[in-house]
Amino acid sequence: MWGMFRKSNDINEHSVAAFIAIGLVVIIVLSVIVSNFLCRELVIQEFIFVSLLTFAAAALGIAGYSSINGKDK
Numbered sequence: 410m411w412g413m414f415r416k417s418n419d420i421n422e423h424s425v426a427a428f429i430a431i432g433l434v435v436i437i438v439l440s441v442i443v444s445n446f447l448c449r450e451l452v453i454q455e456f457i458f459v460s461l462l463t464f465a466a467a468a469l470g471i472a473g474y475s476s477i478n479g480k481d482k
Contacts, residue, residue, distance in 0.1 A: 423475065427468035434461050 437453055444451035 421472050421475065423468045423472035427465045427472060430461050430465035430468065434458070434465065437461075 437458060441451050441453060
């Protein structure tokens, strides 16, 4: 696992971080849907949801830029 943080690896760390953030967003959305089906209200602060989405979009944008322009730039 720690090999991911070495300089020479094949894993894009930005993509990993973005997919973890997207996974958290999916978990939040599914938990809100399930709680609504159970007639309970689950309140998720909007800034938490928006910050996760912003982080995921930024990380995917950086990963895309890195893959287009090369890793050394």
